[in-house]
Amino acid sequence: MRPASIIGAPTDIGAGTRGASMGPEALCVAGLVEAVARYGCDVKDCGNVAGPANPGLPAVDGFRHLREVVQWNRALNAAVYAELVDGRLPIMIGGDHCLAIGSISAVARHCREQGKTLRILWLDAHADFNTAALTPTGNIHGMPVSTLCGYGPRELVEIGGCVPAIRPDQIRQIGIRSVDEGEKRFLREVGIEVFDMRYIDEVGMRRTLELALAGMDESTHLHVSFDVDFLDPEIAPGVGTTVRGGPTYREAQLCMEMVADTGRLGSLDIVELNPALDHRNMTAELAVDLVESLFGKSTLLRMYQP
Structure with missing residues (x-):
């Protein structure tokens, strides 16, 4: 059984x-731990990392709650790295997407130390490539990708011990459909590979995933950062930043199934689930359903690849 850790x-x-x-509590109520265990994992529930309360303050110099964000991400970085060193697959359940700074910087450090090639799938409605100069809000959950690529405050970009924590060519963004004007130009300038919803509409989810996963081999560590607002809000209303026109249930399932087929999944984020905006925990239950597919649930024992 593959060892996995819920953080x-x-x-x-x-x-x-x-x-x-x-x-995190809503995902646990929806059966996340049991679901991962059901598909071949020896699951350890690590409980919650601790950090400061949300002070609800306005942005200062382009950032809201920078000090608190740093504290949360430092704690999470240490927790994720410890599980990787122990040979386990960390599953970070959030919480908002700023937490990917801590989790992915830990994964990147581990990959550098082990000589692994890192590939990141960023499943999201948003590119999350804002900076203090570009952001219209100062909310740091709109900045984790840019921060991981080295464009951010020193306290955040240095969390993983290497600046930048990742290179732009290590990430593939899928499902994007809401990007701020300055962010669009910055994405193009830096060279992030983005498969937006128009691209998925034109070529389909299967071709999109084939391209996003191309070039991986036995030395690849695949990290999936799954923001629940990746999904269309018709099926996943329980998020704070809904954007219409996202992947359908079947498109999302195909995405997860194709990731599972690679056998390369090494770490996972599940973020931005907001139970206060959900209907009878349906978004949490859907997220757990998709995670089951990510760990190998399938309708049939497939005899061929179409």
């Missing part, structure tokens, strides 16, 4: 809407 990060410190701090 909770119950905070909405980087978000503009309160409530994502309740996400």
Whole structure:
């Protein structure tokens, strides 16, 4: 059985809407631990990392709650790195997407030390490539990708011990459909590979994933950062930043199934679930359903590749 570790990060410190701090509990209520165990994992529940409360303050110099965001991400970085060193697959459940700074910087450090090639799938409605100069809100959950690529305050970009924590060519963004004007230009300048919803509409989810996963081999560590607002809000209303026109249930399932087929999944984020905005925990239950597919649930024992 593959060892996996669930690490909770119950905070909405980087978000503009309160409530994502309740996400880890909602995912557990929806059966996340049992679901991962059901598909061949020896699951350890590490409990929650601790950090400061959300002070609800306005942005200062382009950042809201920078000091608190740094504290949460440092704690999470240490927790994720410890599980990787122990040979386990960390599953970070948030919490808002600023937490990916801590989790992915830990994964990147581990990959450097082990000589692994890192590939990141960023499943999200948003590119999260803002900076203090570009952001319209100061919310740091809109900045984790740029921060990981080295464009951010020293306290955050140095968390993983190497600046930048990742290179732009290590990340593939899928499902993007809401990007701020300055962010669009910056994405193009830096060279982030983005498969937006128009691209998915034109070529389909299968071709999109084939391209996003191309070039991986046995030395690849695949990290999936799954923001629940990746999904269309018709099926996943429990997020604070809904954007219409996202992947359908079947498109999302195909995405997860194709990731599972690679056998390369090494770490996972599940973020931005907001139970305060959900209907009878349906978004949490859907997220757990998709995670099951990510760990190998399938309708049939497939005899061929189409």
